[in-house]
Amino acid sequence: MVRQIKQKPMNWIERLYIFEAFRGLWTTLKHALRGLLRYETLPTVPYPEIKPEISRTYRAKHRLMLRPDGTPRCVACGMCATACPAHCIFLEAAPAEDGRIEKRVLRFDIDHLVCVFCGLCVEACPVDALRMDTCDTSYVFRKREDFVTPMYQLMSWDPKDYPQDDLQSQMAPGGTKNKQALDAWGLKVN
Amino acid sequence: MMEIIQSKHWVEWLITICKFGFAFVPVIFILLLIPLERRGAGFIQDRQGPNRSYFKIPYFGRIRLFGWVQNACDGLKLFFKENYSPSGVNKFIFSIAPAIPFAIVLISPCVIPWFAPMVFTMGDEVIRISGQTVDTEVGILLLFGLSSLSAFGAVLAGWASKSKYSLLGGLRTSAMTISYEVCLGLSIMGILLLVGSFRIDEIIAWQEANVWGIVAQPVAFFCFLIAMIAETGRAPFDVAEGEPELVAGFHTEYGAMQFGLFYMGEYSHIGINSILVACLFLGGYSVPFVTTETIQSNIGISLAVLCGIFVVAILAFLHLLYRYARWYKKSAASNKQVILREYSLYKILGWAAVVVFAVAGVASALFFHPQFTVIDGQPVYGIGVALGTALIHILVLLVKAIFFCWIWIWVRWTLPRFRYDHVMNLGWKVILNIALVNLVLTALIAKLLGGI
Ligand code: SF4
Ligand code: SF4
Numbered sequence: 001m002v003r004q005i006k007q008k009p010m011n012w013i014e015r016l017y018i019f020e021a022f023r024g025l026w027t028t029l030k031h032a033l034r035g036l037l038r039y040e041t042l043p044t045v046p047y048p049e050i051k052p053e054i055s056r057t058y059r060a061k062h063r064l065m066l067r068p069d070g071t072p073r074c075v076a077c078g079m080c081a082t083a084c085p086a087h088c089i090f091l092e093a094a095p096a097e098d099g100r101i102e103k104r105v106l107r108f109d110i111d112h113l114v115c116v117f118c119g120l121c122v123e124a125c126p127v128d129a130l131r132m133d134t135c136d137t138s139y140v141f142r143k144r145e146d147f148v149t150p151m152y153q154l155m156s157w158d159p160k161d162y163p164q165d166d167l168q169s170q171m172a173p174g175g176t177k178n179k180q181a182l183d184a185w186g187l188k189v190n
Numbered sequence: 191m192m193e194i195i196q197s198k199h200w201v202e203w204l205i206t207i208c209k210f211g212f213a214f215v216p217v218i219f220i221l222l223l224i225p226l227e228r229r230g231a232g233f234i235q236d237r238q239g240p241n242r243s244y245f246k247i248p249y250f251g252r253i254r255l256f257g258w259v260q261n262a263c264d265g266l267k268l269f270f271k272e273n274y275s276p277s278g279v280n281k282f283i284f285s286i287a288p289a290i291p292f293a294i295v296l297i298s299p300c301v302i303p304w305f306a307p308m309v310f311t312m313g314d315e316v317i318r319i320s321g322q323t324v325d326t327e328v329g330i331l332l333l334f335g336l337s338s339l340s341a342f343g344a345v346l347a348g349w350a351s352k353s354k355y356s357l358l359g360g361l362r363t364s365a366m367t368i369s370y371e372v373c374l375g376l377s378i379m380g381i382l383l384l385v386g387s388f389r390i391d392e393i394i395a396w397q398e399a400n401v402w403g404i405v406a407q408p409v410a411f412f413c414f415l416i417a418m419i420a421e422t423g424r425a426p427f428d429v430a431e432g433e434p435e436l437v438a439g440f441h442t443e444y445g446a447m448q449f450g451l452f453y454m455g456e457y458s459h460i461g462i463n464s465i466l467v468a469c470l471f472l473g474g475y476s477v478p479f480v481t482t483e484t485i486q487s488n489i490g491i492s493l494a495v496l497c498g499i500f501v502v503a504i505l506a507f508l509h510l511l512y513r514y515a516r517w518y519k520k521s522a523a524s525n526k527q528v529i530l531r532e533y534s535l536y537k538i539l540g541w542a543a544v545v546v547f548a549v550a551g552v553a554s555a556l557f558f559h560p561q562f563t564v565i566d567g568q569p570v571y572g573i574g575v576a577l578g579t580a581l582i583h584i585l586v587l588l589v590k591a592i593f594f595c596w597i598w599i600w601v602r603w604t605l606p607r608f609r610y611d612h613v614m615n616l617g618w619k620v621i622l623n624i625a626l627v628n629l630v631l632t633a634l635i636a637k638l639l640g641g642i
């Protein structure tokens with residue numbers, strides 16, 4: 001459908017420019033006075049000291065979800081690595097000790113210098129083992145190798161930093177739902 | 191030689207020589223204007239403006255002076271950069287050009303009256319020291335002549351750089367200076383007609399006796415202001431350095447401190463122009479609603495009021511500081527200690543200044559009623575009063591000038607740049623005609639009402 005936008009022709013007062021200029025000056029004056037007298041209400045924040053609020057739905061640094069006993073939930077199916085357009089997920093699988101699970105993951109690295117934060121890995125994961133809701137947007141290192149985030153770092157998140165209604169996160173060790181989840185999960189099968 | 195020296199008393203010589211210090215007022219304005227511009231632009235655009243650089247002092251830690259240090263750092267950077275010029279330029283003109291606008295600015299304050307003439311009696315002779323450094327009949331014409339000379343800097347820079355962009359920028363500057371000089375001159379003709387003199391101190395005296403120029407000649411005021419903004423070559427009239435078309439106009443090829451000189455020349459030009467507008471249309475050094483005689487007969491009280499104004503201003507500033515500090519303490523910032531430590535210095539200084547000014551105000555209200563001062567064994571009548579009045583006058587003039595400086599910045603960050611032909615249209619077809627009509631009407635009305 002073609003939408004036609006009709007532009008209102010300026011009336012003669014507007015065409016004189018000078019009055020409109022004064023209106024513009026008034027607007028900027030209000031902003032300037034706001035900055036001067038109510039400095040703390042400026043929408044910008046002094047960045048590294050005060051972090052901006054980042055929504056949970058923002059695609060930030062990855063994390064690996066945990067089972068109630070603290071092992072990664074990942075079943076090493078490799079779907080995320082397949083889906084990744086940047087080829088920056090490196091994983092190695094091994095036979096799981098837990099009889100209920102076929103494979104476990106030995107190594108799970110994400111190269112965050114290569115990652116384009118598309119979120120396709122999260123979509124691809126069949127067991128919801130990978131998420132990008134850490135709200136961690138600024139991680140700065142001196143060496144390139146440090147940007148390759150290994151598995152233990154992806155797993156080292158704290159359930160206390162996540163909302164209570166995020167049940168999947170609260171089931172991890174340390175979370176509020178961990179005990180019930182452990183009961184339901186059952187004892188470790190050796 | 192000795193005759194000249196002995197023709198005046200040393201007190202008179204001292205004051206006369208001190209007046210030369212006023213040549214540096216526009217230069218000092220740069221120090222004020224650059225932070226004002228950068229933070230002001232930030233606030234207008236809902237940003238915070240540059241506020242990061244700091245120097246360290248013991249105990250209080252990082253002192254940022256509300257972003258002022260940043261400008262000092264930038265200046266320092268420009269200062270230590272390599273002077274670079276493209277090959278094939280005319281070296282002499284290329285390096286002399288940036289100095290022209292800046293040098294002009296040091297000369298032009300000489301005709302600005304900074305205070306009402308000081309009159310005091312020394313022994314049995316009355317000594318009168320006028321407010322301007324150069325006491326001349328042509329006054330404002332000299333100032334206009336000097337300030338239009340600064341276009342030479344841009345023109346020569348554009349010509350010497352051997353670059354098309356620079357050349358076009360220089361051409362545009364010269365065209366604009368010529369067109370707006372006409373408007374500038376014609377728009378103040380009305381007020382000159384009413385006053386009947388070119389001397390700025392007489393214009394101010396007239397405004398003090400009657401009404402401010404902005405009331406008597408509102409149309410002329412607007413024409414003059416617009417022409418002034420155009421003459422300094424700042425937005426919305428900065429076609430000479432319009433970056434979408436001309437990279438940076440006449441200073442494209444300049445770097446380091448040569449660029450810095452252009453920059454400083456522009457800012458001090460704003461400074462001198464705002465002082466001029468304040469003189470012509472806002473009563474110059476005259477205090478609103480109070481005559482100089484009232485001030486002089488109650489000099490103690492007047493100084494006390496001045497101190498009171500300082501105290502109120504500092505208290506308002508402290509209020510803002512305290513509120514922001516309280517908010518920062520509650521926020522999630524990671525550098526609270528550093529910032530609050532820095533603010534504690536400002537708080538201490540602020541409260542100290544409040545105490546000093548309060549004490550000084552009370553003291554001057556109670557005790558400062560100088561009948562005479564004894565200098566070299568002979569009584570001098572009225573020198574204390576004269577100096578006090580001069581102080582008040584200078585401060586009043588500076589406050590008015592700073593207000594106009596803010597208008598320059600405010601307009602720049604509000605209005606978009608005009609197209610080049612629009613600038614010319616506005617100059618020749620609109621402002622010039624308005625100024626002419628205004629002049630004729632003023633002459634008519636003055637003739638009919640005043641019979642001047
Ligand atoms: S976010 Fe995109 S690029 Fe980054 S690891 Fe996941 S799939 Fe690969
Ligand atoms: S898709 Fe999920 S389960 Fe499969 S390897 Fe990736 S993270 Fe592990």
